[in-house]
Amino acid sequence: MLPFSRVTIIGLGLIGSSIARGVRAFMPTVRVTGHDASAEVRETARRIDLCDDITDTPGASVIDADLVILCVPPGAMGAAAAAIATDLPADAILSEVASCQASVIAAIRQSLPHVTLVPAHPVAGTENSGPEAGFATLFKGRWCILTPPEGTDPAAVARMNEFWKRLGSNVETMDPEHHDLVLAVTSHLPHLIAYTIVGTASDLESVTQSEVIKYSAGGFRDFTRIAASDPTMWRDVFLANKDAVLEMLQRFSEDISRLQRAIRWGDGEELFNHFTKTRAIRRSIIEQGQDDAAPDFGRHHA
Amino acid sequence: MLPFSRVTIIGLGLIGSSIARGVRAFMPTVRVTGHDASAEVRETARRIDLCDDITDTPGASVIDADLVILCVPPGAMGAAAAAIATDLPADAILSEVASCQASVIAAIRQSLPHVTLVPAHPVAGTENSGPEAGFATLFKGRWCILTPPEGTDPAAVARMNEFWKRLGSNVETMDPEHHDLVLAVTSHLPHLIAYTIVGTASDLESVTQSEVIKYSAGGFRDFTRIAASDPTMWRDVFLANKDAVLEMLQRFSEDISRLQRAIRWGDGEELFNHFTKTRAIRRSIIEQGQDDAAPDFGRHHA
Numbered sequence: 001m002l003p004f005s006r007v008t009i010i011g012l013g014l015i016g017s018s019i020a021r022g023v024r025a026f027m028p029t030v031r032v033t034g035h036d037a038s039a040e041v042r043e044t045a046r047r048i049d050l051c052d053d054i055t056d057t058p059g060a061s062v063i064d065a066d067l068v069i070l071c072v073p074p075g076a077m078g079a080a081a082a083a084i085a086t087d088l089p090a091d092a093i094l095s096e097v098a099s100c101q102a103s104v105i106a107a108i109r110q111s112l113p114h115v116t117l118v119p120a121h122p123v124a125g126t127e128n129s130g131p132e133a134g135f136a137t138l139f140k141g142r143w144c145i146l147t148p149p150e151g152t153d154p155a156a157v158a159r160m161n162e163f164w165k166r167l168g169s170n171v172e173t174m175d176p177e178h179h180d181l182v183l184a185v186t187s188h189l190p191h192l193i194a195y196t197i198v199g200t201a202s203d204l205e206s207v208t209q210s211e212v213i214k215y216s217a218g219g220f221r222d223f224t225r226i227a228a229s230d231p232t233m234w235r236d237v238f239l240a241n242k243d244a245v246l247e248m249l250q251r252f253s254e255d256i257s258r259l260q261r262a263i264r265w266g267d268g269e270e271l272f273n274h275f276t277k278t279r280a281i282r283r284s285i286i287e288q289g290q291d292d293a294a295p296d297f298g299r300h301h302a
Numbered sequence: 303m304l305p306f307s308r309v310t311i312i313g314l315g316l317i318g319s320s321i322a323r324g325v326r327a328f329m330p331t332v333r334v335t336g337h338d339a340s341a342e343v344r345e346t347a348r349r350i351d352l353c354d355d356i357t358d359t360p361g362a363s364v365i366d367a368d369l370v371i372l373c374v375p376p377g378a379m380g381a382a383a384a385a386i387a388t389d390l391p392a393d394a395i396l397s398e399v400a401s402c403q404a405s406v407i408a409a410i411r412q413s414l415p416h417v418t419l420v421p422a423h424p425v426a427g428t429e430n431s432g433p434e435a436g437f438a439t440l441f442k443g444r445w446c447i448l449t450p451p452e453g454t455d456p457a458a459v460a461r462m463n464e465f466w467k468r469l470g471s472n473v474e475t476m477d478p479e480h481h482d483l484v485l486a487v488t489s490h491l492p493h494l495i496a497y498t499i500v501g502t503a504s505d506l507e508s509v510t511q512s513e514v515i516k517y518s519a520g521g522f523r524d525f526t527r528i529a530a531s532d533p534t535m536w537r538d539v540f541l542a543n544k545d546a547v548l549e550m551l552q553r554f555s556e557d558i559s560r561l562q563r564a565i566r567w568g569d570g571e572e573l574f575n576h577f578t579k580t581r582a583i584r585r586s587i588i589e590q591g592q593d594d595a596a597p598d599f600g601r602h603h604a
Contacts, residue, residue: 075570099520123520126597127584137603142519172516182513185503187520193495194521196558198580200550201487203557211484213586214474217444218401218425218489219496219528221593226521228584231577238565238573248502249562253555255505256498260551263540268377271540275533278500282429282530284515291523295428297599301439 002027003159003166004093008065010058010080012036012045013230014125015097016071017134020050022167025136035061036131037072045131059087067163069120070096070108075236078107085111093156095120099183099233100241101147101176118160119147121179122169123187127228140168141289147176184244188237189252191226192245195234198227304329305461305468306395310367312360312382314338314347315532316427317399318373319436322352324469327438337363338433339374347433361389369465371422372398372410377538380409387413395458397422401485401535402543403449403478420462421449423481424471425489429530442470443591449478486546490539491554493528494547497536500529 007023009016012034023032034051035058036042045054055061062068062084070080077096088094094115098104101119108117124142126133144164148157161171174182201212201220212220238245262270285291292298309325311318314336325334336353337360338344347356357363364370364386372382379398390396396417400406403421410419426444428435446466450459463473476484503514503522514522540547564572587593594600 123517125520128597133597135603140603143516145517182509182517183520185506185509186514186517186522189502190499190521190525192561193499193558194524195577195580196561197492197495197554198583199576200491200554200557202579202583204487204553207484207487209583209586212488213583213590213592214445215425215447215484215488216587216592218427218485219492220488221587222496222524222528223492224580224584224587224593225599226524227577227580229577231574231581234577235570235573239568239570242565242568245565246562249558249565251506252499252502253558255502256495256551256555259494259498260548263544263547263551266541266544268537268541271537272533274501275497275529275531275536277504278497278526278529279533281500281504281511281515282526284511285518285523285526288515290515290518291526292601295430295435297527297601299594299599301437301442 002030003162004030004067006031006033006065006067008033008035008061008068009051009071010035010061010068010084011071011076012041012050012131013071014129014133015122016069017045017050017131018136018138019069019071019167021134021136022139026166026168033061033065041131048132050131058083062088062092064089065092067093067095070094073230073233073236074098074100074104074240075232077104078110081108082111088112088115092116093118093159095160097121098240099187099237101179103240105147105149105176116153116156117149118152118156119176120160120164121145121147121183122164123183124169125229127225129230137168139164142169144169144171145179146171146173147179148173149176180241181244184241184248188241188245189248191229191234192238192249193252194223194227197223304332305464306332306369308333308335308367308369310335310337310363310370311353311373312337312363312370312386313373313378314343314352314433315373316431316435317424318371319347319352319433320438320440321371321373321469323436323438324441328468328470335363335367339378343433350434352433360385364390364394366391367394369395369397372396375532375535375538376400376402376406376542377534379406380412383410384413390414390417394418395420395461397462399423400542401489401539403481405542407449407451407478418455418458419451420454420458421478422462422466423447423449423485424466424469425485426471427531429527431532439470441466444471446471446473447481448473448475449481450475451478482543483546486543486550490543490547491550493531493536494540494551495554496525496529499525
């Protein structure tokens with residue numbers, strides 16, 4: 001049996017529009033309603049027939065929903081919750097997809113203190129944004145992490161679990177604080193570093209920007225992909241998950257200082273040992289189906 | 303007309319074996335001879351019929367060559383040059399593919415002070431190593447940088463230019479010192495950072511290695527690819543291009559400190575502005591054909 005029959009998605013960017021498409025592809029009898037704060041996005045969503053209905057106000061979108069998923073940037077979650085507070089049915093489950101949970105849950109609780117909240121963060125995405133960037137299989141084979149706050153009704157958690165399985169995800173449950181620590185290292189720190197190095201490379205005087213672009217296949221281009229991600233969302237993530245990000249960044253800085261010292265002093269053994277260790281992680285990621293086994297991410301070479 | 307008729311490749315790893323395959327595919331009348339210091343690699347190369355001939359000694363491989371390309375790690379270039387010094391024909395052109403040129407050229411010059419040397423560094427690769435990892439189209443559409451030392455015969459440079467064009471590359475000429483600076487930022491710094499963050503993530507106590515692997519699709523997995531590159535080669539690159547790498551690393555550290563401070567003090571505007579700027583670089587890389595336009599590097603999503 002389907003876990004929900006009337007799903008509302010608020011925020012129709014990459015993730016929201018992928019959920020809408022996934023529901024239509026894998027749960028075709030479910031009614032999907034959408035809303036986005038931007039009139040332009042709503043117009044696009046209507047044009048590409050993303051949902052059964054697109055409403056002009058957030059309140060109208062939730063009025064008879066049994067599941068409402070907030071897919072707005074972390075910093076906009078509190079306001080999105082406030083905007084549906086009057087119209088959200090008492091028995092509806094509320095969910096959201098933020099990459100940092102503790103502060104987002106607190107923000108939602110301010111206007112909806114008694115709501116049944118089952119956050120579900122799909123660890124998936126691309127560097128593209130907007131309603132046209134989404135696709136139904138985005139979540140297939142990827143993990144989705146549920147972070148129900150303590151005391152959440154287990155039946156509600158089970159329904160969310162079933163929902164994400166039907167979208168193709170593997171589902172895991174974690175407490176919000178641990179989720180934020182895990183994501184700080186697997187997602188937030190990599191994004192911060194990628195944003196940094198792309199900035200560093202474009203600010204040089206000795207090497208032109210055109211040279212950086214031409215010779216980017218030496219490794220640099222890999223970093224430019226995630227440094228092309230949505231700036232609003234990422235600003236919000238770093239502000240909302242500040243403590244965990246600063247902790248991971250501190251460790252990274254210590255580790256890079258150690259390698260920097262090895263380079264300065266010509267300690268080849270230290271470098272070699274470090275570089276050998278990191279190969280094993282790649283192998284595990286591929287073995288567990290979390291990346292393409294083809295060389296170079298399977299990029300086209302002919 | 304073909305620029306060479308008897309090409310010798312010393313070092314049959316990813317790059318050497320890709321050149322061998324490329325010559326056979328795109329210049330089929332050219333005779334290709336190969337040698338590798340490892341008996342196991344020579345055996346594999348014979349089994350997969352990589353070259354017309356595989357010799358057991360470096361001297362025998364060069365005896366009547368008109369082009370010899372050294373494809374060994376940077377730290378082994380000097381010894382490879384010494385090993386062919388007696389047998390290298392006086393009119394042969396010597397080339398090598400190192401990712402750092404100034405120190406490698408100096409090392410080769412020690413045993414071959416008068417050789418016609420036209421280094422050619424193809425900015426291409428995958429995370430895989432060994433004779434079976436190569437493929438004929440690896441260099442297609444990628445840049446190859448020639449770094450002839452001052453005073454090199456222009457006719458020799460022109461022949462190398464033609465050779466790499468026939469392998470599918472765009473060819474550019476640069477002086478060795480500038481090459482090393484460009485590669486420090488487009489290739490060496492990205493690899494160092496990737497190696498670092500993968501190490502940082504696998505050393506945490508609060509987050510398990512299994513969690514890092516499971517949730518790597520949040521961004522981390524992108525870094526694991528280049529951190530799986532050949533440890534010997536990369537040790538040599540960092541030792542050989544020390545000054546340029548340390549300079550780029552210093553700039554990177556300053557830039558990450560600035561973003562770290564913005565996170566600590568909640569300066570969302572600073573973060574947003576930085577994250578907006580870096581998007582443009584990605585667009586240019588795709589426009590210039592240096593990466594796949596498909597989202598997520600074109601990774602398979604179904």
